[in-house]
Amino acid sequence: MALIVQKYGGTSVGNVERIQNVAKKVAKFVDEGHQVVVAVSAMSGETNRLTALAHEIQEQPSRREMDVLLTTGEQVTIALLSMALQQNGYDAVSYTGWQVPIMTNDIHSKARIEEIDSDKIKSQLNQGKVVVVAGFQGVTPDGDITTLGRGGSDTTAVALAAALQADECQIYTDVDGVYTTDPRVVPEAKRLDVVTFDEMLELASLGAKVLQIRSVEFASKYKVPLRVLSSMKEGGGTLLISEEDFEDLDMEKPLISGIAFSRDEAKLMVLGVPDKPGVAFQILGPISDANIEIDMIIQNQSVDGTTDFTFTVARGDLHAAKQVLEKHAMELGAREIICDDTIAKLSMVGVGMKSHSGIASTMFKTLADHDINIQMIGTTEIKISVVIGEEYLEEAVQALHAAFELDK
Amino acid sequence: MALIVQKYGGTSVGNVERIQNVAKKVAKFVDEGHQVVVAVSAMSGETNRLTALAHEIQEQPSRREMDVLLTTGEQVTIALLSMALQQNGYDAVSYTGWQVPIMTNDIHSKARIEEIDSDKIKSQLNQGKVVVVAGFQGVTPDGDITTLGRGGSDTTAVALAAALQADECQIYTDVDGVYTTDPRVVPEAKRLDVVTFDEMLELASLGAKVLQIRSVEFASKYKVPLRVLSSMKEGGGTLLISEEDFEDLDMEKPLISGIAFSRDEAKLMVLGVPDKPGVAFQILGPISDANIEIDMIIQNQSVDGTTDFTFTVARGDLHAAKQVLEKHAMELGAREIICDDTIAKLSMVGVGMKSHSGIASTMFKTLADHDINIQMIGTTEIKISVVIGEEYLEEAVQALHAAFELDK
Incomplete structure (x- = not known):
């Protein structure tokens, strides 16, 4: 009972x-x-x-x-x-x-x-x-x-x-x-x-x-x-x-439990920002202040004293985020702001990931075999996320699902 | 306030x-x-x-x-x-x-x-x-x-x-x-x-x-x-x-506050019942046991050792009440049972009634002037009720309303 x-x-x-x-x-x-x-x-x-x-x-x-x-x-x-x-x-x-x-x-x-x-x-x-x-x-x-x-x-x-x-x-x-x-x-x-x-x-x-x-x-x-x-x-x-x-439960932990994905993503790139302490906050702070949630963030290595920031927001927030950037980032001396709302995010999720190496390399190889370019990468303990062009999303999910034998 | x-x-x-x-x-x-x-x-x-x-x-x-x-x-x-x-x-x-x-x-x-x-x-x-x-x-x-x-x-x-x-x-x-x-x-x-x-x-x-x-x-x-x-x-x-x-309030109490009436009435007469102690209970007890509410009750004076009972019930209960009577009252030696569902009850209501005499006589005279026969009479401290033929109800209410000047 x-x-x-x-x-x-x-x-x-x-x-x-x-x-x-x-x-x-x-x-x-x-x-x-x-x-x-x-x-x-x-x-x-x-x-x-x-x-x-x-x-x-x-x-x-x-x-x-x-x-x-x-x-x-x-x-x-x-x-x-x-x-x-x-x-x-x-x-x-x-x-x-x-x-x-x-x-x-x-x-x-x-x-x-x-x-x-x-x-x-x-x-x-x-x-x-x-x-x-x-x-x-x-x-x-x-x-x-x-x-x-x-x-x-x-x-x-x-x-x-x-x-x-x-x-x-x-x-x-x-x-x-x-x-x-x-x-x-x-x-x-x-x-x-x-x-x-x-x-x-x-x-x-x-x-x-x-x-x-x-x-x-x-x-x-x-x-x-x-x-x-x-x-x-x-x-x-x-x-x-x-x-x-x-x-x-004494079951073998699967490497990967599932593949999640979202099309509700947009990417903003702030190019040629002078690379000095505090600049990330100066760019991203006003975005948060506008109640826009930021998901993945990448900062490129500095070249000639300037750097590029790339981050993603929900697609519906793209316009508002761009307006904020145009006001604040340009004041900081950014060269250019580029927006892209034709991206998608794909994440491999699994607690088994922690104890097995090679997940990321299999993932990247599979995408490469399909000629799918990875625009951004993010990881947590139990997740690897990539941003790719939206047009490749279905192909990528199908390929990874097969490569990791999730149908078995 | x-x-x-x-x-x-x-x-x-x-x-x-x-x-x-x-x-x-x-x-x-x-x-x-x-x-x-x-x-x-x-x-x-x-x-x-x-x-x-x-x-x-x-x-x-x-x-x-x-x-x-x-x-x-x-x-x-x-x-x-x-x-x-x-x-x-x-x-x-x-x-x-x-x-x-x-x-x-x-x-x-x-x-x-x-x-x-x-x-x-x-x-x-x-x-x-x-x-x-x-x-x-x-x-x-x-x-x-x-x-x-x-x-x-x-x-x-x-x-x-x-x-x-x-x-x-x-x-x-x-x-x-x-x-x-x-x-x-x-x-x-x-x-x-x-x-x-x-x-x-x-x-x-x-x-x-x-x-x-x-x-x-x-x-x-x-x-x-x-x-x-x-x-x-x-x-x-x-x-x-x-x-x-x-x-x-120091207002003059009206003799009569209002006239209430109901057509939802029926009358049952049990004729020629041997007049001995307990006979009323023997006739009416089974009616109550059948969950039928009895309203007005009259017992005639005894003649030659027999008496008549008359009582009223809600019209919808008439059939059930008659069935009960046919079983019990006939066993008691009643001569005949007569039903009438063409009656109505009319009541003059007023707290002033207690301290004024003559209400009843005015009421009865008014009905007599209109040739309306009173079949039953009942009284409480603040009410006089009469049972009359249903066909006279409206005329009676109108005549009494005028006689007691309730429109003034």
């Missing part, structure tokens, strides 16, 4: 029929002898309907009152799912965020969970009940209703799993797991059975948007085994665990 | 535009320097929508989960009304039932309010805020969500007014007050400025369904001045007060 926390998103509970399907899925685990806590989102469309009502009244509604309004969405779902379970003969009880209670700070619309009192839930589980909890919502010590912001229901599920010391937290989504890369680019892409939190964070932040980064960080911090599964298809999904747990 | 509790029902908050109108009405009182607490219902249609969702899942949903589901209705309204007030520049804060908290017992779907902690509301009022409270809902000591049953938002408003020792509780409805009789029958019917709780209970239970009886009883018990007004039309409405407060 295990204690399992499951999370179903808005699409999975989008109408009565789907809620009844979720009830059947939950029942299967109960039949197998497990204790189950279910966190659910608002029925899809409901949040938009409520937001539209609010915006008919106020352009910028009070965040406190928006939280009061929106949290009704999950409250409807928990009642309906509990009814569906009861209709099938399973004892179930619903809890809103404040009933658990899930205590948060008072930052309305993006509150952070501070504490979960799991006594009530444990007591209901021990009475043989399925506990259905409203995701996305909490309550402040003063008794104000809060919401957790985007992806909040995932966070609720992971936080509940941590508080209950659950054996597993299962996130049901519209994909059936985490893949070695995007199957639309590489049809041979394979679903990963296991991936570490750190790998997932690299894969997620680079475009494989299966889980909200915040909930992965949370799971990682509290070492909650997290499983991503499809709410439609059968299958074991992908299990996310810590690196230590991975080692305990 | 007064402390006023206002209640707006589902129709008054049925869409965004109407919610904005309610905000304007509330603002008017704030501008006049009053402190205002507003209790609101779910937007009209919302409760039906949610109930339909539940019934798609379960024929008889769990009452606990129905309460979780339905209370989202008012929660949406309190958020939207608070936003509308804020949009107009008024500081407002919303509270659900559990946030106040409004403590109830645990009888889901028809809970009774046991205690209201008014500290939070008072503190917000003293900070100059309008407090918007979800009607119809409360919370048990265990933290379960409850609803108060039909007319629950009226009860919430009256209970809040009692807890806050408010100067007045204003119930906004689709009528502009309590009338001397139904204006559809007597176009000259006049709106009453003041009526006592006891009179209102007699008028309400006889068909003038302006307020839920329970909220009037509650207001009477806690001596909360209650005002019924239209949410659409301007006007002072009708003030409901206790008889003592009425006396303090």
